Amino acid sequence: xxxxxxxxxxxxxxxxxxxxxxxxxxxxxxxxxxxxxxxxxxxxxxxxxxxxxxxxxxxxxxxxxxxxxxxxxxxxxxxxxxxxxxxxxxxxxxxxxxxxxxxxxxxxxxxxxxxxxxxxxxxxxxxxxxxxxxxxxxxxxxxxxxxxxxxxxxxxxxxxxxxxxxxxxxxxxxxxxxxxxxxxxxxxxxxxxxxxxxxxxxxxxxxxxxxxxxxxxxxxxxxxxxxxxxxxxxxxxxxxxxxxxxxxxxxxxxxxxxxxxxxxxxxxxxxxxxxxxxxxxxxxxxxxxxxxxxxxxxxxxxxxxxxxxxxxxxxxxxxxxxxxxxxxxxxxxxxxxxxxxxxxxxxxxxxxxxxxxxxxxxxxxxxxxxxxxxxxxxxxxxxxxxxxxxxxxxxxxxxxxxxxxxxxxxxxxxxxxxxxxxxxxxxxxxxxxxxxxxxxxxxxxxxxxxxxxxxxxxxxxxxxxxxxxxxxxxxxxxxxxxxxxxxxxxxxxxxxxxxxxxxxxxxxxxxxxxxxxxxxxxxxxxxxxxxxxxxxxxxxxxxxxxxxxxxxxxxxxxxxxxxxxxxxxxxxxxxxxxxxxxxxxxxxxxxxxxxxxxxxxxxxxxxxxxxxxxxxxxxxxxxxxxxxxxxxxxxxxxxxxxxxxxxxxxxxxxxxxxxxxxxxxxxxxxxxxxxxxxxxxxxxxxxxxxxxxxxxxxxxxxxxxxxxxxxxxxxxxxxxxxxxxxxxxxxxxxxxxxxxxxxxxxxxxxxxxxxxxxxxxxxxxxxxxxxxxxxxxxxxxxxxxxxxxxxxxxxxxxxxxxxxxxxx
Amino acid sequence: xxxxxxxxxxxxxxxxxxxxxxxxxxxxxxxxxxxxxxxxxxxxxxxxxxxxxxxxxxxxxxxxxxxxxxxxxxxxxxxxxxxxxxxxxxxxxxxxxxxxxxxxxxxxxxxxx
Numbered sequence: 001x002x003x004x005x006x007x008x009x010x011x012x013x014x015x016x017x018x019x020x021x022x023x024x025x026x027x028x029x030x031x032x033x034x035x036x037x038x039x040x041x042x043x044x045x046x047x048x049x050x051x052x053x054x055x056x057x058x059x060x061x062x063x064x065x066x067x068x069x070x071x072x073x074x075x076x077x078x079x080x081x082x083x084x085x086x087x088x089x090x091x092x093x094x095x096x097x098x099x100x101x102x103x104x105x106x107x108x109x110x111x112x113x114x115x116x117x118x119x120x121x122x123x124x125x126x127x128x129x130x131x132x133x134x135x136x137x138x139x140x141x142x143x144x145x146x147x148x149x150x151x152x153x154x155x156x157x158x159x160x161x162x163x164x165x166x167x168x169x170x171x172x173x174x175x176x177x178x179x180x181x182x183x184x185x186x187x188x189x190x191x192x193x194x195x196x197x198x199x200x201x202x203x204x205x206x207x208x209x210x211x212x213x214x215x216x217x218x219x220x221x222x223x224x225x226x227x228x229x230x231x232x233x234x235x236x237x238x239x240x241x242x243x244x245x246x247x248x249x250x251x252x253x254x255x256x257x258x259x260x261x262x263x264x265x266x267x268x269x270x271x272x273x274x275x276x277x278x279x280x281x282x283x284x285x286x287x288x289x290x291x292x293x294x295x296x297x298x299x300x301x302x303x304x305x306x307x308x309x310x311x312x313x314x315x316x317x318x319x320x321x322x323x324x325x326x327x328x329x330x331x332x333x334x335x336x337x338x339x340x341x342x343x344x345x346x347x348x349x350x351x352x353x354x355x356x357x358x359x360x361x362x363x364x365x366x367x368x369x370x371x372x373x374x375x376x377x378x379x380x381x382x383x384x385x386x387x388x389x390x391x392x393x394x395x396x397x398x399x400x401x402x403x404x405x406x407x408x409x410x411x412x413x414x415x416x417x418x419x420x421x422x423x424x425x426x427x428x429x430x431x432x433x434x435x436x437x438x439x440x441x442x443x444x445x446x447x448x449x450x451x452x453x454x455x456x457x458x459x460x461x462x463x464x465x466x467x468x469x470x471x472x473x474x475x476x477x478x479x480x481x482x483x484x485x486x487x488x489x490x491x492x493x494x495x496x497x498x499x500x501x502x503x504x505x506x507x508x509x510x511x512x513x514x515x516x517x518x519x520x521x522x523x524x525x526x527x528x529x530x531x532x533x534x535x536x537x538x539x540x541x542x543x544x545x546x547x548x549x550x551x552x553x554x555x556x557x558x559x560x561x562x563x564x565x566x567x568x569x570x571x572x573x574x575x576x577x578x579x580x581x582x583x584x585x586x587x588x589x590x591x592x593x594x595x596x597x598x599x600x601x602x603x604x605x606x607x608x609x610x611x612x613x614x615x616x617x618x619x620x621x622x623x624x625x626x627x628x629x630x631x632x633x634x635x636x637x638x639x640x641x642x643x644x645x646x647x648x649x650x651x652x653x654x655x656x657x658x659x660x661x662x663x664x665x666x667x668x669x670x671x672x673x674x675x676x677x678x679x680x681x682x683x684x685x686x687x688x689x690x691x692x693x694x695x696x697x698x699x700x701x702x703x704x705x706x707x708x709x710x711x712x713x714x715x716x717x718x719x720x721x722x723x724x725x726x727x728x729x730x731x732x733x734x735x736x737x738x739x740x741x742x743x744x745x746x747x748x749x750x751x752x753x754x755x756x757x758x759x760x761x762x763x764x765x766x767x768x769x770x771x772x773x774x775x776x777x778x779x780x781x782x783x784x785x786x787x788x789x790x791x792x793x794x795x796x797x798x799x800x801x802x803x804x805x806x807x808x
Numbered sequence: 809x810x811x812x813x814x815x816x817x818x819x820x821x822x823x824x825x826x827x828x829x830x831x832x833x834x835x836x837x838x839x840x841x842x843x844x845x846x847x848x849x850x851x852x853x854x855x856x857x858x859x860x861x862x863x864x865x866x867x868x869x870x871x872x873x874x875x876x877x878x879x880x881x882x883x884x885x886x887x888x889x890x891x892x893x894x895x896x897x898x899x900x901x902x903x904x905x906x907x908x909x910x911x912x913x914x915x916x917x918x919x920x921x
Contacts, residue, residue: 014917
């Protein structure tokens, strides 16, 4: 530089140019508004181009890790890793490393989401979400669980190894190797911790127990006459087919059932219109097992398809884990060690959500003259304060003080009101706040050799409650309605409770072995699809946290008729799009339309009630039903009640079929006729409108528009208008953004385990990889992959192995 | 001749620099090359522009072809561009402009002999 000024002539123009270039580089190196750092991103050497994975990439490699004995990883043609390690430490280390290798950004984001730390990387727009997560006590719950998880040497070992594996990957990364989303959003991964594992498990628990409408029900209960409220919102759907077959004999309860306090003591009344979270009807899952008595092979077949929000990268990652004493295959959850859903060399299992209500709200009475105290059992207690620091990208940090009561965190108060603006202080009591160790259940189930070991394992599965179906190679089938539940008085927690009265406090824990279950039932199959758990003979009380029954009726009907079924038959049932609702509603609806002469109607008269992807009749029926449903309920409940809190479809169907007046509660001949005719006209109008837009009758999948979106909602990394039928109330419950997140059909033969499955995504989380969404087409078409289940051995000779890693 | 020489030099040195350093190291390369190789300003600009363009284009193609345009097609959608080749052109253009201007600035501050 010195030689430039040697001649004493300072070149202003030149240096100005240098400054301009410097500024240009600076601007291109920083995100501007919603634009990512363009220079950094577009640089072919280090930017997004570096994420373009060659389609014929050879994944075979050698890896050296300190502290590991020898291990091998074999990848099959679908890029499913089959990990064989000499001990459990090495096994879970490698699982962590491989999860991170394929799915790091997703794991990072989902655990950030659980902890309410999204604004830190996404800015202001995520702040509301983050505040809600903090208010719910997500981190509080995860910290509680972490203590228990780390206190148990078994879960401590696998968590430490798993975290170590993830961090080995993170520290090896150069900028150019970061997942593309980091480059787009402009942040870098931080070190993984065991807390993140606990957070991810709480994230799942929240997703599966979050459907709480206590606040809205409290309001509705006050707004409607008692008889009408019971008519429209029954705790138990008439004719429900419980998950634990009706007639199952339950043991005598070891705890005595508490007596309910007077209604006026337990439950406050609300008048403001606060409706809580929307109820997504038809979001749920199926699992079933048919015993060998009903199959061609004589061996039991287990089927599972948990319905969850669908996204890319997928929630699940297929893997096989092998070490001495363990050989398990199935869907793992990137961010947690083990295999959550699947089978091992002895037995298989599947989950569906158990909708017993485990989240209750309490009305808190603050002490008028002291903001730091509240009333409980006639005493003034101090709030415990937890200060939440929320970092917001490009903004000052936000602090929120969350008060904790004996019940749990104060979710709503003056500083944070529900979006409908209820001006009350509400504390939330959630099973997920408690110290639970679901990871231990997963770990032990992965290794279980027989029914008893499996039951011992799942006793540790506490929250979210799951209906766990089971089949083994000895021919046993079973189902457990598993979870940690409270010995409640009847009706406890159905509505917002008075938090100042000790009678409403959560009581003793029900011993988990007293949870409803059945082993090898007479009927030769077990199934669950989010229906009510038991018949009314189960001694302990529980509340409806979102039970539905349409899929359950259909499944039980089909399995009841099943004789000599094959794996293929089971796959067909998983892809069944027959609408039980249409089958039962449509004949009645059509009977009111005899005077209408229209080609549409003739189509419906011949329709097979299948919500097939290409069916235009399905479009018409679905619209007709929607307008009919609104026509029934809007005049009665409209204005006060959001759509999501209307009575169930099941209930509406039952009232219609019996001609029961929805207000008066007794039979009124032809009450529904005018609603049917009017809603038909509305549906036809809609169908014609859509048809005009598209030039042809709209097929069901076009109207439904099933989409699988990237987690950051980037359309470029998402798929929409998938040509797939079904709806939330059919077995193949594919809605707009929800559906079967994992399909498994596994026959537990004595000689051989034959397994088929897939999930709607691909093994790689990289949108620049061929493996990003490889399974999607098969999933849409209802096809399956034969799963490669290797014997537990250090050497393999299988032609499906395409790549292998040699470790140390 | 000098133009071609400095353009090739820039392309090669940029590739090496960027392999070890952040993306903007190519601007430093352009500046230094233009500082030491005596060229008219307009030629300096084009040598930076072309040098970086060649380097970035080559590396982008090296990634894009074996990838069968999976990533570049998605990125094109992300940036509302009609095709993956346009995304590549935009990438290369941004690098080239920075390279050109950096080389120009090098030529401009170069002391007169």
